[in-house]
Amino acid sequence: MRLHRLTVTAFGPFAGTERIDFDLLSSAGLFLLRGATGAGKSSVLDAVCYALYGELPGTRRSNGVRSDHAAPGVRTEVVLEATLGGRRLEVTRSPEQWRPKKRGTGLTPDKAQTLLREWAEDAGTGGPGWVAFSKSHQEVGEELTRLLGMSREQFCQVVLLPQGDFARFLRADSKQRAELLGRLFDTGRFQQLEGWTADLRLRHERAVQGGRQRVHALLARAEEAAGPLAGGDAAAYRPEPDAPPAEVLGWAALLRVAAAERAESAGLWLAAAEDARAAARDRFAEQQALAERQSRHHRARQELLRLTDTAALAAPDRARLEAALRAEAPALLRGPRQRAADAHAAARAAEDARRAELAARAAAAGWAGPLDTPDDLLAAEGAARAEAGRLEAAGADEARHGALRAERARLERRRDEADDLAEEARRWLEPFEERLRQLQREREAAREARAELDLIDARHAELARRRDAAVQHLRLLGERTAAEDRVRALTGAAQDARQRALDLQERRLAGMAAELAAALTPGEPCRVCGSAEHPAPAEPSAGQVTAEDERRARAAQQAAEAELATATGLVGAIAARAAAAEATAGGRTADELAAEAEELSLRRRSVLHAAEHWLPLGRQLEQLERDGRTRSRQLSEAVELAAQLTGQLKAQDTELATLEGRIAAARGDAPSVAARTAAVTALATAAGAALTATRAAGHTAERAAETAEALHRAALAAGFAGPPELAAAVLPPDELDALKRRFKQLDADLELASNRLADPALQASAALPPAAAEAARAAAARADGRLADAHSAHDRARRRVADLARIGRELSALAAELAPVLDAFARTSRLAALLAGAPAENALRMRLESYVLAARLEQVAAAASRRLLRMSGGRYTLVHSDGLVSGTKRSGLSLHVVDAWTGRERDTATLSGGESFFASLALALGLADVVTDEAGGMPLDTLFIDEGFGTLDENALEEVMDVLDSLRERDRAVGIVSHVADLRTRVPAQLLVRKHRTGSTVHHTTREDA
Template sequence: MIPRRLVMSAFGSYAGREEIDFSQAGPGIFLVTGDTGAGKTTIFDAITYALYDQASGGRRDGRMMRSQYAAEDTPTFVEFSFQYKGQDYRIMRSPEYERASKRRGKDGERKRTLERSAVTLFLPDGTEYPGKKAETNRKIVEIIGLDAGQFTQTVMIAQGEFLKLLSARSDERKEIFSRIFQTDLYARMQQRLREEAGALGGQMKDMERQEDQEMARLFCPEEESLLGRLESAALPEERLEAVRLILQYGKSREEAAKRQIGELDKELEKVNRDLAVAQELNRRFDYLEEARKGRAALLENASAVEERQRRLERSREARLVCETFKKREEAGRQKALLEKGIRETAEKIRQAGQQKKELVKSQETALLEEQRCRKEYQVLIGQITQVTDQAARLAGSRAALQKWESQEEAAKDRKKSLEELRKRLPLLRKEETKRDICAQAFEKSRRDYQQAADAYLACNDAFLQAQAGILAKDLREGVACPVCGSFNHPAPAPLPDRAPDQAEVKAARKRRDEAEKEKDRRQQQLLEAGQHCAACLQGLLTEGKNVVGEAFSFEGEGPEPILDREETIRERELQECRRKKEESREQVRQWEELEKKRQSLTEEQAACYARQEEQQKKAALAGDRLRLLEQTVSQAEGEKKARQAQKEQAEAQEEALALEAQKALAVSSFETEDQCRGSLLTEEEKEELEKSQEAYRQKCIEADARVKTLEEQLEGKQPVETQGLTEQKAGLDERRQAAEQEQRRWYSKNENNKDVREHLKKIYEKNRKLKERCARLRLLDQTAGGSLPGRPKIDFESYVQRRYFQQIITFANRRLEAMTGGNFILRCRSMEQLGNRGSVGLDLDVYSLDTGKIRDVRTLSGGESFMAALAMALGMADVISRSAGGIQMKAMFVDEGFGSLDDYSREQAIGVLSELAGSDRMIGIISHVTELKESIDRQLVVTKTKKGSHVRWKH
């Protein structure tokens, strides 16, 4: 991964938009320098945040990322462009933060709104990756090949992090490696082995409890031999044999009970057979007695049956006579209905005549009203035509009014724009004055810096000349020069009369540095003032051309006369628009009055036409109703004649049926018509009497047949005494029930014991397998957990991490030897030297190449610790890159720590980093050490101001 460009907007200590072009750094080492708190580390926080949605320190709060110096309308985002494997990628990411709403509330104030976090990834072909936020984050990790933790250990190396790795205890180092190399898989394997071993131990205890439960469930007869055999059984095989003998004894007792039940069943079968024959004979004698009693009871009801039969016969006779009565009555009802219909038809004819007179009068009135409406309609048509012609002449007045109103508003806007443009001219003069003041201040600071720099160079040259004179004064011919080694000294440097000392040189250099800082500050102020002035000038020029036209310019006579002429023109234009608008408004008023009058006449015309049509409909409706009424009268008269004829026929039929009814009553057994009607039965009564008679006859037949059959079956036989047989059967039943209970009891016990024996077999077999597996798992658990007796306490995860640790130390020592000049190297403590208390395996020692002795890493000095920690961090970066699939990161950033080194160690460390960078790698160092500023040409300078920080390249 090679950084190309970084843009930060309102991020961290940067108030506005800051852009860093990393192509200006090129391959090799560059320095990130600036005051404390200026925002040096924030640059690398922004890179990490763009890639992984978190800063290099792990903070994720968007409110913490947004700059406190930013304006409300400045958005917070980071844009990072980089190249990976020859492909260019670009990421834009913004955090969640609060900002002022673009809209104002009812009170005129802007409320706070929440800006949601977002991320966009642009692929090498320029297209946007289509995934959501989580998918985009995973895609970036897939492209880079490193997660956030690995990235911060290989690319963003913070001083506190790699010093922590150097001085950490074995257990602390284990946590760090677990996070970086993701070795928690092996810890989970350890935990899994421990859990499985514990689970197997629990299963074995469960098997023991199950065995005790099964033995408690076993039924053992009160036999001394069986009890003793069971109590003495210690091994599983002995217990199973004792259970088998108990089961065998129970089977024998069960079979004995079965045999006794069989013998009793044979005796019961004979007794039951004899008792059944006797009981059946006695039941038949009882049935005969009951049948005789039932037949006698039926004979006692004979008189009531005869009475019911007589009622049925009189009902049949009365029904025949009453049929003639019904016919006579029906003829009378028919005659009465016809008389009623004749009266109703006559009334209908009378009402129709009255309605006819009213309809004729209504029709005549409607025709007269229709003629009057037609005349009024013709008059309205003429009035509407006259008003429409007048309104047409004023129809364009509304459009003209809108046109002049629009032109008036446009003229007002142009005049207002001219006024606003004139108000902004003093702001430009103010910015120009401020720019001129900054230019004068910068020129003065530049001259001061040049004087301080010349003074420093003169002082430093005089100091160096003095050093050469001091060395040359002791030279002798034939004696080697301590500088070049020559034995001849043809032109030794003279010793000056007055030479500055080292303190004076440092003071001159300090004055030069302070003057340089002042010059840079003044230059930045001049640059900002010039940018503001140019932006203001460009804004005014653009706005002026938009308002006035291309004639607007700050050259020649200047903008003020141009604005004066333009304002005069616009004022005349505004007055003309207002005059035309008033004329159009009067015409619109006249046109609106005519339109209202036309609308009123049109509505009156429509109402007149509606009344005319309504009267036409009334006249037509009256004519239709007259025709229908005449048809109705004609039909009613015909209906009246038909009903009169039907009435005469009904009267003749009624007289004939009355004579027929008198004759039928005379020949019947009834004296009066009421007596005849009283003998009638309903259908339900008739059906009930018939059913009762039929049921009585059937019962008599069945009773005679039952008595006759039983008398024939029992002829010559007598009832039998059954008490002796019953008592014998009860005794046998009691004995059989006792034998059956004994058989069931032993069957239940035997089935229980059989079940216990099968369960014990399964328990013993499962317990045997569990013991074998548990022994293997306990050994694996102790090995993986580092708890084997007499062995170092190094667990499986630490053992795997130890291999990574040894690789890190190998890579680290290659660079550490170069940094220290072969003074010491790092060593991973050997297995023989590890203790058996606490977590071990990742312990670090220092081996002195000079003395051959080993000492604790915590005995290193501050500078030695920094070099060792830096070497460890570089070694870890190498191992992580290899473990991540040979990923080659072409960029690395180291944060602070060089201040603790002496000049020699610092030069060695820089040399190692330069060698690591080579010709294709970029390494950035964050530091405020003055010597690094002087030795590293390419510098990214971070300047802190009261309104936020700024960055710039310095070569």
């Protein structure tokens, strides 16, 4: 790349048009750009960068392009003629700016313009000339960047070696060096590779985390299903959530083995509980029957004792009755005889009725024993009552059987309802995923529309703000023009006031002798010479200036300058506000912004309809997801309930079968145990009644015989001494009958009590120890509870085995699915750690981008050292270091300087100011060489070095100039930007930049002119 000519108009500090002939300056190979501080030396380089890239260098990008000194009608423009890639090109750039309207008042915007032309030997007019290439900003930018082969940042670092940047680069830390080298060598792709690898690792990590969450969920389910089996010794083997799949599968297998052993133990416990329950039931029945017999024997013995005592107490009444009877017989022999016969007949009839009823009851109860004698009847009654006692337990079984059947019917209904509910949930869940995805797609579209609507609203508000700023900018430009006109008028007035004050000062100084003479007093010493004589005092001239005149002129000058400063500040404030308004408006007109806002309004109306569905679709989606969770929970609960109810039904079937066996054995041919109990109880009652009737019939028979015999022997057997005794013995009929009934019942009760007490079964039971019926009942109840617990434990154990088997299959499938994911995650993690410079995988803690930049820095250090050796008289070289640095900083981008005088490496921060300059310059030149090679070897025929020479002594400056002089090899031109006076005598070709109140100018000079 070689620069030929540069023309700037109203650019930076240059108010008018300035032309720079680089061909003239480059003829000597080395040229100097000099001028006072702030004159605009660096602005020449800014103009070159702006022409090539359409932007100022990075450190000055915030500065405006247009000159503040330019007249409103002068258009800002930069024209650069240069040879790029063997082609001679001319690029013209003009930024967007405001100019006065051609008609009316005010300002109007001029759009930015770009023009690229190429010199052709045949321009189509019969000879050489310029041919237009493009007017498109984008096309021109792409073409120039392609020909230059480097970005704007690279160009500014390689061609326009900036002030202080490489001194900072020399002392920078690794991070700062990485930022600069990354921009120059475009290593963003390596950073992107690091980011891509890190993102890939995160995706694999999310997949692994998702799998581990599923494993954790299955572990929780297995632990829940295992229950207490997961505690104790098994808890020590429980794997962590991120444990290897093999460890997880091993723990699941351990739980399954423990569950299988527990299920087998529960089966054995159930069998033992069933045997214990049967034995307890039998024991309870035996003890209950024994208790009933012992109770009957006790009651019979107590009854006999009571009746014996009663008979002893009634002995006098019995004697009266006997006497009355003896007395009654002779007189009333036929009456008693008849009554006795009638009583016997009635007793026989009652006995026949009771025996008929007894026969019916015996047939109903299936009694096959004899019923003829009282002993037979007594035995039948005892046997029936004993069997009734035994049937009480069977009655409890029958009641339990009925309750179980009712409960089973209820459980079957609940299981059917659970199955129906599960089927309904399955049918509802079949299309659920598709409905969910459809709603999600529709809501995502609505969300995008909503986001676009927000963007449109934000953009619309931004356009309104920018439109207001554009309107304000137009107004402020008018105000600035008026303010600038006022500043120019006030500037003239201030200059006039200053000139008048200076003139008055000079005139007063000229007439100071007359002013001093006017203050002399005869006889008093002069304040100037001290003489008391004043032979020839000066006379005041016409128009003599007094101190008061000078003071008023100074006050007028200060007032004019203060007013000018206020007006200048107002112009600056208006310019700042106008610049802010222009920046806010983005350089666009209010009409353009209004048109774009109208387009946005049209777009908003089209997007609003889709965005309005976002909330309804969100509510539908939330409702569908809630319904899905409800249905899934409903399905799970229904399936679990159905399984639970099925287990309960099986347990009830087992118990029903057991009860049915015992009930069948107890009821015999009867339709039920209750019917059997009623028949046996009725038999016992009928036997007792028949026994009573038989005994009564026997008594009446005896009584009839006695009265018959008494009637025959009445006279002899009465035993009375005489009628008084007979009369005294006669009792009234009522009293006599009452005594008869009383003693008749008493005798019958005594006989019945004796017969009951004489029952062999009762006597045998009474001889045994007291029955433990309640203890046997409690033992039977405990046996029932243990059996129920055993059934429940067995059911739980079987369900636990099934659940753990299912979870084990799911874990095996998940482990097979996670194996490749874990392998990929391990490899990707190591690769990402290596590329990111993690200490675990990267001993140097050097990222991939840092590694590439370190190689580039090593090349830069080698290229810089060749020039640094010459600049430092063979003393210093720069070396690249990839050693570890302290803390968490990355290594690989360290620079050291090797001092040949000591043979030691030391930090670049130890260099003096002059040494730092030529080390920085050497580093900058070396970086320029490496970047040039990186850009494809584009020759750089023009190079600029901006400042820094003031820190060098004479010898160091001589060495640096020798190195710079060597850069002219191969027809390379080097421009030095400096105001160091010593360079004026060393560099023949010079470009002088002068600053003025109305703007800077450039002048081509030579060493002689300087």
